[in-house]
Amino acid sequence: MTRADLLAAWHAHLSHGRRRSDHTVRAYGTTAARLLDAVAVDDWGALARLDAAALRQQLARRRAEGLGNASAARELSALKAFIRFAREQAGMPDPAPPRMRGPRVKKGIPRPVTPDDAVNLAALVADEAAEEWIGARDRAVLLLLYGAGLRIAEALALTGGALPLGEVLVVTGKGGKQRAVPILPLVRAAVEAYAAQCPWPLTREAALFRGAKGGALSQGMVQKAVARARAVLGLPPTATPHALRHSFATHLLGAGADLRSLQELLGHASLGSTQIYTRVDAATLLDVYRSAHPREQD
Known part of the structure; x- marks a missing residue:
């Protein structure tokens, strides 16, 4: 199985299995692609074995690139969803992703709910x-x-x-x-x-x-x-x-x-x-x- 196969299955799951919007599919697909590039795995079993430490390392890399707290929190959610999917594909009895806290997000000035x-x-x-x-x-x-x-x-x-x-x-x-x-x-x-x-x-x-x-x-x-x-x-x-x-x-x-x-x-x-x-x-x-x-x- 190749990196492209893993991403294609993830995209299909989001688009057709969970009927996510194009915006979400693109964002979650990009997050998954970055993780695969970083950990260099090419099968569901290896991906399913990634633990909280691996996800923390990936977030640290992204934070070093200037990712803010709110965006990092959303990226962590995408990573956990991808790992859950990998564990389902690998046939693990408990597909729940690693438990870990997201970054603290400071309360800002109240603002309306934007479309995004x-x-x-x-x-x-x-x-x-x-x-x-x-x-x-x-x-x-x-x-x-x-x-x-x-x-x-x-x-x-x-x-x-x-x-x-x-x-x-x-x-x-x-x-x-x-x-x-x-x-x-x-x-x-x-x-x-x-x-x-x-x-x-x-x-x-x-x-x-x-x-x-x-x-x-x-x-x-x-x-x-x-x-x-x-x-x-x-x-x-x-x-x-x-x-x-x-x-x-x-x-x-x-x-x-x-x-x-x-x-x-x-x-x-x-x-x-x-x-x-x-x-x-x-x-x-x-x-x-x-x-x-x-x-x-x-």
């Missing part, structure tokens, strides 16, 4: 999940918040009857008011990936998003997963699941959406609730939206 932050947050929550189907579930929920502007309660209230998702999803919001929300291809693919892996039957009446024991997923579980991921990425405490909905709104407004359309998408009863988003610098948001919003990455 939102995508990285969803990807890292999925990567850090205890089981692959749980990771797919959490990623799908977060992309519904960020890619479709749903409230977390609205996403968790969906039932199996919402499947298969089309281009538009009818959501029941506050006060029982219904609205039609466009569903981006990336969001639809994430929900489909979760549904395909979910070990529980997704009947029309039952909750779409399930907890580990089969019951309806709670908001608290999603919030805890996001809290762990934002600590790794060095995001502020304001980077909550609900903040992803706010980011959806501000990024769309910056990209040229009018307030009335945004009001409908968010399900606000009054235009006044929507006008808060006009405080955002539209020109800056337009740039980041075009470069990093999931809609540009499907």
Whole structure:
């Protein structure tokens, strides 16, 4: 087996097995390639035997190249995901990667969740999940918040009857008011990936998003997963699941959406609730939206 074979299998796993975005596949693929160059192994068994010391050495090399704490934390997550995959391929009974702490990330000035932050947050929550189907579930929920502007309660209230998702999803919001929300291809693919892996039957009446024991997923579980991921990425405490909905709104407004359309998408009863988003610098948001919003990455 060659280095190219290992990387091809890793790329296929990320793209097709876990339906990661092109951005994540490129970033995780590059991280894996750097590790293979550094340790000079060419089979799954040798790669699977790498321990925490080997990963620390790789991170030290990257830090010497000027990698910051937040980027190093994300790189460690990618390395651990690659080692887990290698151990699965090598047939190890316990594929869990070496346990090690990531670099400390100093708390900075609070900032909004940028498109890149939102995508990285969803990807890292999925990567850090205890089981692959749980990771797919959490990623799908977060992309519904960020890619479709749903409230977390609205996403968790969906039932199996919402499947298969089309281009538009009818959501029941506050006060029982219904609205039609466009569903981006990336969001639809994430929900489909979760549904395909979910070990529980997704009947029309039952909750779409399930907890580990089969019951309806709670908001608290999603919030805890996001809290762990934002600590790794060095995001502020304001980077909550609900903040992803706010980011959806501000990024769309910056990209040229009018307030009335945004009001409908968010399900606000009054235009006044929507006008808060006009405080955002539209020109800056337009740039980041075009470069990093999931809609540009499907």
